[in-house]
Amino acid sequence: MNKFIRGIVGFSLKNRFFIFFMTGLLIISGIVSYQNTPLEAFPDVTNTQIIIVTQWNGRSAEEIERFVTVPIEVAMNSVQQKTNVRSTTMFGLSIVKIIFDDNVEDFFARQQVNNQLRTVSLPDGVEPDVQPPYGPTGEIFRFTLQSKDRDSRELLTLHKWVIDRQLRSVPGVADVVAFGGRDKIYEVQVNPTKLVKYNITPLEVYQAVTKSNINVGGDVIEKNGQAYVVRGIGLLNSIPDIQNIIVEYVKDNPVLVKDVADVKESDMPRVGQVGLDGNDDVVEGIVVQRKGENPSEVLARVKDKIEALNTKIVPRDVKMVTFYDRDNLIDFCAHTVKHNLVEGIVLVTVIVFLFMADWRTTVIVSIIIPLALLF
Numbered sequence: 128m129n130k131f132i133r134g135i136v137g138f139s140l141k142n143r144f145f146i147f148f149m150t151g152l153l154i155i156s157g158i159v160s161y162q163n164t165p166l167e168a169f170p171d172v173t174n175t176q177i178i179i180v181t182q183w184n185g186r187s188a189e190e191i192e193r194f195v196t197v198p199i200e201v202a203m204n205s206v207q208q209k210t211n212v213r214s215t216t217m218f219g220l221s222i223v224k225i226i227f228d229d230n231v232e233d234f235f236a237r238q239q240v241n242n243q244l245r246t247v248s249l250p251d252g253v254e255p256d257v258q259p260p261y262g263p264t265g266e267i268f269r270f271t272l273q274s275k276d277r278d279s280r281e282l283l284t285l286h287k288w289v290i291d292r293q294l295r296s297v298p299g300v301a302d303v304v305a306f307g308g309r310d311k312i313y314e315v316q317v318n319p320t321k322l323v324k325y326n327i328t329p330l331e332v333y334q335a336v337t338k339s340n341i342n343v344g345g346d347v348i349e350k351n352g353q354a355y356v357v358r359g360i361g362l363l364n365s366i367p368d369i370q371n372i373i374v375e376y377v378k379d380n381p382v383l384v385k386d387v388a389d390v391k392e393s394d395m396p397r398v399g400q401v402g403l404d405g406n407d408d409v410v411e412g413i414v415v416q417r418k419g420e421n422p423s424e425v426l427a428r429v430k431d432k433i434e435a436l437n438t439k440i441v442p443r444d445v446k447m448v449t450f451y452d453r454d455n456l457i458d459f460c461a462h463t464v465k466h467n468l469v470e471g472i473v474l475v476t477v478i479v480f481l482f483m484a485d486w487r488t489t490v491i492v493s494i495i496i497p498l499a500l501l502f
Contacts, residue, residue: 150498157501165421168456171262174210175231175418177240178258179203181221183250192216194250199223202243208236233260233418259301261415267422268414268429269451271403276444280394282410283308285445290436294414297432299425301417307401308410313369314393321387325377332388335374339363366390403450411450426454472496 139146181195196216200223203212208228215222227236237257244255272282272290286305294303315336317329345357363369370385384390401409416425433447441447476493483489 154498154501161501165423166457166461167422168453168460169264171264171418173262174229175227175233175236177225177227177236179221179223179225179240179244179255180258181223181249181253181255182219183221183253184219186219188216188218191219191221195221195253195255196223198247198249199244199255202247203240206236206239206243208239259415260418261301262418265301265415265418266413267416267426267453268449270412270414270433270447271450272410272412272445273448274442274445277442279308279408279410280311280392282445284311285441286410286412289440290412290447293436293440294412294429294432297425297428299416299420299428300414302415304413304415306399306411306413307408309397309408310395312393312395313363313366313390315369315384315388315390317388325375325382325387327375327382327387332374332384335372336363336369336384339372366392412447422453423457426452468496468500 179199181191181199183191183195196214199221200212200214203209203223203225206225208231210226210228213224213226215224225236225240237260240257244257247255249255272286274282277285283305286308291303291305294300315332317332322329322332339361340363341361343359343361345359348355348357369390370383372384373381374384374387375382400407401411403409403411414429416422433449437447472493475496476489479492480486480489
């Protein structure tokens with residue numbers, strides 16, 4: 128062993144310029160590698176996993192388990208390179224999680240799951256949803272919508288139809304989740320007395336509204352060398368459109384929705400609420416990054432998009448205010464590492480100099496710490 132070490136020392140002394148050149152090359156490579164290394168406060172070390180979420184409103188957990196969760200689990204058992212399949216079933220909701228081996232790529236896992244999902248026979252109207260590729264530590268940014276002139280219903284509508292779509296277009300963003308606010312709906316409140324008067328049931332009113340909310344495509348009429356597309360436009364856009372839907376004919380006279388019901392804007396039943404700084408009804412948005420992305424780069428793109436939304440897209444009285452930014456934690460972690468590195472170099476330098484009393488030995492020992500980090 129001593130001979131081997133002497134050989135290395137002798138080669139280094141005889142070829143000092145080569146050693147200096149290789150050391151400089153490694154230093155440059157280390158600096159470049161450091162600049163291109165993703166810095167993450169919460170590294171995601173979990174296996175590749177695919178989550179299937181299925182909603183079946185109004186059904187009990189037992190029904191969901193029997194008709195949705197179990198068929199999906201049985202189909203997922205034949206997926207290649209999986210480690211296990213886990214599920215959670217609750218009222219109106221089924222969640223199936225498929226966990227894969229360490230070396231499985233997300234694209235391969237997603238392809239396998241989607242192929243098997245097509246073979247599952249589920250009840251009518253039940254559509255399973257494969258969640259975007261994100262990990263348990265994917266939450267990187269939170270914001271709130273604030274406005275002095277708009278209530279939470281308008282803010283949530285703005286988030287769902289404008290902000291959500293804009294943020295999803297940012298490269299590296301897997302999902303955007305909204306919490307809080309009142310979900311806007313159009314509510315038809317039937318009057319039982321008027322229904323009896325016209326001999327109409329609530330189901331007939333419901334069917335009339337459902338069938339009227341549709342666009343119908345027709346044929347093409349050719350005239351004078353031009354083709355005219357025939358279409359029936361029926362999508363509902365406002366309360367008067369709903370009020371003027373024909374429910375039934377009584378003695379050749381049309382009975383409209385407004386004759387038997389009141390139509391107004393309302394809210395979906397609330398199952399949760401968000402409060403912040405004394406305001407008990409806030410709309411909050413959460414940005415989730417894709418698995419394997421560089422959070423610093425994704426956050427920079429998200430902030431640029433939010434700046435564009437605040438200045439050019441959303442109404443002037445609405446502002447997206449940052450509530451949580453992982454950049455702060457990443458910067459704190461990086462500062463802690465640098466602080467500990469500098470403290471270690473200073474402490475080693477002082478101790479070596481006190482005991483050895485030789486500046487060359489002190490420099491040689493101290494320079495090993497940053498060189499080892501870069502190498």
